[in-house]
Amino acid sequence: MYLRFITQSMIVLLIILVSPALYSQMTVEQVLDNMVKEYERGVQNIDDYTVVTDLYTAQYKKTYVDGRPTFKSRVQITGMEQFGGDAVSTSAMGHSEFYDTKMFNHLKQNAEYRGIETIDGARTHTLFVSELADLVEEQNADQAKNVHFYIDTDMWVLRKMTFDMEIPDDAGQVQQMNSAILFQDYRNIEGMNMPFKTVMEMEGLDSAISEEEREEARRSLQEMKEQLDAMPQQQRKMMERVMGSSMRQLEKMLEGEKFEIVIEVKEVKVNTGLTDDLFN
Numbered sequence: 702m703y704l705r706f707i708t709q710s711m712i713v714l715l716i717i718l719v720s721p722a723l724y725s726q727m728t729v730e731q732v733l734d735n736m737v738k739e740y741e742r743g744v745q746n747i748d749d750y751t752v753v754t755d756l757y758t759a760q761y762k763k764t765y766v767d768g769r770p771t772f773k774s775r776v777q778i779t780g781m782e783q784f785g786g787d788a789v790s791t792s793a794m795g796h797s798e799f800y801d802t803k804m805f806n807h808l809k810q811n812a813e814y815r816g817i818e819t820i821d822g823a824r825t826h827t828l829f830v831s832e833l834a835d836l837v838e839e840q841n842a843d844q845a846k847n848v849h850f851y852i853d854t855d856m857w858v859l860r861k862m863t864f865d866m867e868i869p870d871d872a873g874q875v876q877q878m879n880s881a882i883l884f885q886d887y888r889n890i891e892g893m894n895m896p897f898k899t900v901m902e903m904e905g906l907d908s909a910i911s912e913e914e915r916e917e918a919r920r921s922l923q924e925m926k927e928q929l930d931a932m933p934q935q936q937r938k939m940m941e942r943v944m945g946s947s948m949r950q951l952e953k954m955l956e957g958e959k960f961e962i963v964i965e966v967k968e969v970k971v972n973t974g975l976t977d978d979l980f981n
Contacts, residue, residue, distance in 0.1 A: 729812045732826045732852055733805050737769075739857040740800050743893040744770055749975035750890070753968040755779070762975050766802055773980040807833070808850070818851060820860040821885060825851035833864075858894050859884055879904045890969050897966040904960075 744763065752759045757779055761772040808830060815827040828850040851861040866878040880903045884896035 727814060727826060729814050729828055730809050732814070732828065733809055736852060736857045737800065737805065741770055745892070747891055747893055748972050751970040751973060752966055754964050754966050756964055760975055760979065762977060762980055769802055771801060775980050817854070820851045823860055824854045825860050826854055827851055856887065856894055858887060891971045895969065899964045901962045902960070
């Protein structure tokens with residue numbers, strides 16, 4: 702019995718010692734290839750899906766680029782339809798945009814493997830890339846530096862993304878900000894792993910705002926509150942539901958606190974027959 706205990710203990714010890722070694726042999730390409738395989742396996746039976754959150758409703762339609770599945774998107778901000786607001790196509794509203802071919806090719810060519818880290822209790826592979834300027838065509842893309850991606854070692858999903866921002870102020874000085882996006886509460890939807898909670902955090906944003914801009918923002922907030930107070934009760938409740946959280950976060954930011962936006966999924970509908978015309 703004592704011998705069996707020793708044997709079992711040695712096996713456990715070997716597992717502990719060998720597992721990190723196996724992980725350390727992973728390459729950027731291997732991590733990304735595993736992500737792609739798991740993602741494509743998960744969406745193979747999904748032609749379209751709709752995600753309803755507390756802030757917006759996003760519709761996705763499968764298409765193919767270079768033989769690989771991806772999704773076109775269409776987003777409607779909650780409440781804006783009552784004011785004639787149009788749906789806005791975007792590449793920043795859903796986790797599926799991370800699986801874009803350009804993103805993966807850029808990371809394979811430029812990212813470094815940085816080992817294992819634990820995020821929200823999950824072990825993750827850490828990939829690092831110094832910037833995304835060559836990937837993102839937006840005007841201020843070159844401001845995002847030192848980007849870290851944390852990929853779950855078991856589920857092969859993105860758990861977290863962090864990056865630094867360098868924003869020049871009116872005086873020409875560069876202000877530093879730290880940002881993070883966390884993907885939490887993953888659930889399996891018809892084979893696809895989807896985060897039901899997304900948290901966007903930003904620290905240091907207040908340092909990039911001049912005192913004049915800060916005062917102007919405070920005045921704008923006060924005017925918005927006065928406009929809300931003057932609205933009919935039903936309309937005011939609707940606007941508070943849509944904008945209340947953002948206004949509170951803006952107030953915190955102006956006082957030097959961390960700016961945070963939490964998006965929670967309320968409903969997911971799959972294969973409802975969305976047509977391509979909807980996304981043109």
